[in-house]
Amino acid sequence: xxxxxxxxxxxxxxxxxxxxxxxxxxxxxxxxxxxxxxxxxxxxxxxxxxxxxxxxxxxxxxxxxxxxxxxxxxxxxxxxxxxxxxxxxxxxxxxxxxxxxxxxxxxxxxxxxxxxxxxxxxxxxxxxxxxxxxxxxxxxxxxxxxxxxxxxxxxxxxxxxxxxxxxxxxxxxxxxxxxxxxxxxxxxxxxxxxx
Ligand code: GTP
Ligand code: MG
Numbered sequence: 001x002x003x004x005x006x007x008x009x010x011x012x013x014x015x016x017x018x019x020x021x022x023x024x025x026x027x028x029x030x031x032x033x034x035x036x037x038x039x040x041x042x043x044x045x046x047x048x049x050x051x052x053x054x055x056x057x058x059x060x061x062x063x064x065x066x067x068x069x070x071x072x073x074x075x076x077x078x079x080x081x082x083x084x085x086x087x088x089x090x091x092x093x094x095x096x097x098x099x100x101x102x103x104x105x106x107x108x109x110x111x112x113x114x115x116x117x118x119x120x121x122x123x124x125x126x127x128x129x130x131x132x133x134x135x136x137x138x139x140x141x142x143x144x145x146x147x148x149x150x151x152x153x154x155x156x157x158x159x160x161x162x163x164x165x166x167x168x169x170x171x172x173x174x175x176x177x178x179x180x181x182x183x184x185x186x187x188x189x190x191x192x193x194x195x
Pocket of ligand 2: 036037038051052053075
């Protein structure tokens with residue numbers, strides 16, 4: 001998979017808690033329940049490394065995972081969870097903003113979009129934030145196993161249209177299913193290839 005063991009490093013609730021910025025880092029952002037934690041588990045081949053859950057808003061911290069000595073993979077708290085208390089949402093948003101804008105070693109942000117839903121208004125906010133932060137981002141479509149071919153094409157077209165406005169977007173979309181393994185090898189290679 002990756003060079004060296006995959007380990008959980010720490011959960012961070014404030015910028016002051018981030019580990020030293022001494023290696024290539026990628027992060028996974030996306031709406032609550034889109035499948036961020038499941039994707040990290042699929043990528044690392046470890047079923048229970050990141051905690052996946054049916055309860056939206058499960059991941060509330062910035063969770064750091066080390067891929068050997070060379071890379072960090074970062075599981076971000078989900079956004080757009082309507083039932084979360086307002087004060088908590090504000091705190092997450094502030095942390096997310098500081099992180100995306102202030103992390104020097106962040107090489108790419110993977111923005112996860114549920115293949116059944118496409119890019120929604122809450123996603124557009126994150127894309128705008130990434131543009132402003134000049135962080136290269138790449139859209140990863142999740143839960144591909146849940147839709148048929150025609151729906152897949154429709155979502156891909158909608159996402160391409162939405163991305164046309166975003167200068168920081170990396171053009172290649174990655175279609176994945178953490179459940180069935182689709183796209184996992186491709187995404188692993190993308191992450192391994194970032195310098
Ligand atoms: P938060 O931490 O709440 O932001 O959610 P998350 O984005 O980490 O989502 P998580 O990985 O916990 O997955 C949410 C739900 O979607 C779980 O019930 C997963 O089993 C399910 N799920 C995730 N990926 C897939 C997939 O590729 N296919 C299918 N069918 N279900 C998936
Ligand atoms: Mg999660």
